Amino acid sequence: MVTFEVIKATGERETFQLSKLKRSLSNAGAQSNVINSVIKDLEDTGLFTDGMTTQKIYQEAYRLLKKKSIRIAGRYKLKEALLELGPSGYPFEILVSELFKKLGYATKVGSVVKGECVSHEIDVLAEKDDEYLMMECKFHNRQTHHCNVTIPLYVRSRFVDVKNEWIKQPGLQHKTHAGWVVTNTRFTTDASDYANCIGLKLLSWSFPKNNGLKDLIGRTGLHPITCLSVIDRSEKQVLLKNNIVLVRQICDDLQLLTRLGFDRTRAKRIHKEATEILNLT
Incomplete structure (x- = not known):
């Protein structure tokens, strides 16, 4: 295949990597014969040319998959499907809650929790064994909308206020408390660096590696x-x-x-x- 560059949703250009396309098709459940057939059809359409958008390649791959398997096409559409959960962020909060429930946590959505200074509405609370998690869910309806450093800065201040109250309460004081930010898109580098520095957990479409939303949804079937x-x-x-x-x-x-x-x-x-x-x- 001739090397060419594609335009990402952010407007950036990068060298097209056929391996990424194959992996995304495989992750959706496509067998090698289906993958090879889709790629051949894409080549025949003339989409593999310099300056083509990744969105156009995805849309055509999805159209071709629908002809071969509704099941695989539906799973392949997952990233776009998460963007369509709006306009409110509440369905995304339910999805996150159900994912952690499937992972063995007891969860609550939209709880008002008393902090040391003020009360806070927490998107998702999750508890398992000695873990007690406070999760802020940031839903975006466009792939280009990423969570910048202001989000973990804001969430950390809320988490500290809540944690300072939790550690005073019998039954909670000896648990491991953690603050999380969950988004259906991505975090900026500054956001990731800051969260890593202060111990805030992040969960996005593809982060952490092999345990991002796409991986959790794929494994749980949710x-x-x-x-x-x-x-x-x-x-x-x-x-x-x-x-x-x-x-x-x-x-x-x-x-x-x-x-x-x-x-x-x-x-x-x-x-x-x-x-x-x-x-x-």
Whole structure:
């Protein structure tokens, strides 16, 4: 393949790495024959040329995948699906809560917690054994919106106020307390450096390596409903406004969609894709 440069979402140019595309397809569950077929089709379309955007390559790869496997296409769409969880950040908070619940934590969303000085609304509280975690969730609807250093600075001040109160309380004083910032996009270098320096935990799309959101969702199977290609934007909003955030919720309750006003034919089609994405068929 001829070497060429692509334009990232940030506007930066970088040398196109076929290995990254193959890895993203593989992570979505595509076998080598499907991966090779998609790449050949992409080459035939003429997209592998200098100055092409990564978004255009992704969109075409997704279109090709949909023809081959709805399940794989839905999983491949994960990064975009997280961006579609808005406009409010609450569905993202639910997703984060459910991820940590799957990891063995007891979680609460949107709790008001008394600090040493003032009270704070905490996006997600998570507790397991001797761990007690305070999580701030920062949802963005564009890949180019990253969390800069002001976010961990702000979260640390809140965490210190809450921790100073927690360590006075029986049952909490001997636990290991940790502050977290979770985002569906990325952190700037300054944000990462500062958080690492003061001991604040960060979780983003691809950080920590092999344990970012994309990895946790892949391992737990907690795919957001925005992965579904068969539902339109207005239908996604109906589901999100009713706190239906996970594809699994649709699979677990056969009557859920009809109770929300979807006709039976439409509900059956949505349920079919949901089961395919979770590989339950």
